[in-house]
Amino acid sequence: MSRSRAAIAWGALGVLAVLVAWELYKFLGPADGLIVGAVAGETGSGVMILPRTNDRAMPHIWDMVARLFQSASGGDTPPLIVPVVTAALTTLGIAAVGWLIGVAVGALLGLVMQRWRLAEWGLLPWIVVSQTVPLIAFAPLIASIGSQVDRAGTVPWPQWLSVAVIASYLAFFPVAVGVLRGLESPDRIHLDLMRTYAAGYWPTLFRLRLPAAVPHLLPALRLAAANAVVGAVVAEVSIGMRGGIGRMLIQLAGQGSSDPAAPWGPTFGSIALGLVAAGSVALVGLGLRNYRRGEAAV
């Protein structure tokens, strides 16, 4: 118990170190940043390798926090934290749908690839390649398919569903690979044992392969959650959906010059979003603790 408390203390110290480094650099660093290779008299030449330290480029941490509790856009609008939390929750919901779609598709692909060697050979290279395709390529395509389906009227396809589908494109990959590796992970001796029981594919899948896959599955699901969040944020921006944290990031960044602490609100929001998404999946892992026991070496 005291060990985990120590771990938390060290972690907090790590976060504190980052905050101190920020303020220290802001205090000591050159106001216009550190530029190397600049030609004298020529503005904009050279490469800035350290950022500017003025209040506009690097607000004080306490200003960022204080800004969260000041009115969002003047007048009697609610404090910034309210729209930030609302937008983050919106995106979280969309990411969750994207995660579910991604997990379903990824798990199916993993199962098929494990069942048929030929399917693994045929599909796995393309699944790996698929992740080098920038997902924004699909954004307009999915959005237009979505609006066509929606206009046809039989099935409603709101804009957020397009975002979720695009997000699922990043989420399915770790699941497909994790399920494949996980289902392949049982020891030879256990497979032999199931064979001696004359157990067919399905009993072997449910009693042996799936439980044995859990240690591979949990990190895959966590990674899928993180990916779904990234996918949702990026997809919101690229198809121009309102109401989510992605849109808010862009919007407040535009006001950055007059209100430099404001963009930090949605930035903190998206950081919290990633942590919450990954944390929820980690909670699932707690319920599956028994599947993560290793057999003691004989």
Added chain:
Amino acid sequence: MSAVIAKGVGKTFGTKSGDVVALTDVELTVEPGEFVSLIGPSGCGKSTLLRLIADLDSATTGELEVFGKAARQARIDQDYGIAFQQAGLLPWRTVAGNIALPLELHGVSKKARADRVAELAALVGLDDFVDRYPDQLSGGMQQRVAIARALAEQPRLLLMDEPFGALDEMTREYLQGELARIAAETGAAVVFVTHSIPEAVFLSDRVVVMSPRPGRITDILTTGLGDARTEALRESPEYFERVTAVREALHGAPVERANER
């Protein structure tokens, strides 16, 4: 009807550097209730023979019958139970869950399963540990769970591949005594692979001596030590005599290449 009949059984593995003859011309009959050990140096094909009987691999040549059926059919009919050198317990299942696994797979009702598990746990002396997980057990206890699991469906044939090979000497001797008792109580025939001469002699009615390159049977010795396999037997002159006989039969075979494989 004999438990196992092997006639001219051979096994050849195709590898990149050509074929390896793992086993050739095996003639062996195991009677019901009989305890037969397979002993020999590494590469003599003793484990291969066991895997053929279990239908985990199939023979290249010859005929293999288990209770009058093809090995494959016997496996499908669940005519044998098996235990390996590693206990091979599923780490996410409790002791009870592991023992019940074959019963569960074959549709035995929950109530009947619970009764059978209690019976088996008592048989191997693990009554107090049924709710533990494998990682909470010692190696010897894990192996006892594996034996209970092998016995779950009251098989008439028990196949064991060096089940005590990874245990320390004290645990080993204790479990040998337990196994002798269990085999007598259940009346099952046992085919037992080992590389320990005293173990083979202590447990067996007959000891099958094998030799490598190619894997084959070189000798079959009857121990004739009777039914009382107790600790006293280990110090009797007959026992030492049989140990010597098996050792000589083994050394008559070319063992100088035993450590190459």
Added chain:
Amino acid sequence: MTAVAADRAASADRAESRSRAARVVAPIVVGAIILALWFLVVDVLHAAPRALPSPVAIVGQLAEHYDIILEDMGITATNALVGLAVGAVVAIVLAALAATFRPMDGMLAPLVAAIAVVPIVAITPILNTMFGASSQFGRQYVAAIAAFVPVFVNVLRGLRQTRPVHRDLLRASGASGLQTFRVLTLPTALPYLLTGLRIASSIAVIAALVAEYFGGPADGIGTAIASYAKSGHAALAFAYVAGGIAIGLVLFLVMSLLERLVTRGRPV
């Protein structure tokens, strides 16, 4: 060898070469099927939305505009490579520190775990403010942070992978710290470093590209995809997508090759 055995060996050889062929042919067949379906839907059935251009049109645009595409590819690729290099160096240094000093590990572990699950691209707008909107550095920074995580995780794992028996052996032989590092720690950790770099290479490219969506100078593959897709030039946008895939693929293949070379002949 008996005739039967020779026959079996020959058939085993045949089976092996068959499966080796299937490994190469299967992905090609799948690729061809995807391409054929795409062509069928777009060019034959005309059933696709305007946002999905024909593969033929994309190739046409690639041929026509390869010069500007290459130029933008250069910008995005440079950002990704700078990010990969900087992220990897920082990751290696920090992983070495974490492997040596326990407190360092305690402080870094939660930070890295957090960075791994946080949408890094979200900080692009802020970085653009910090470095100025005309600077590529915001994008390179994002690529660096994204590449940092897998390299750090893998190198740290690799540095901890030395086996006690080997450490004991070197200690018993009176090896110095530097010697131990050279003959044991480095060779053990190297394959892990390369695995980390391979994973990081794809991530860095995607990060650099996606970061272009969040502001900064109006150049690079991502910016082009966005603006051409928005203005209805779907085929040109997809030609840029092909350029983006090419960057990621080349980098990934180079890294895989490097990994293969280093791990060659040793069991992992």
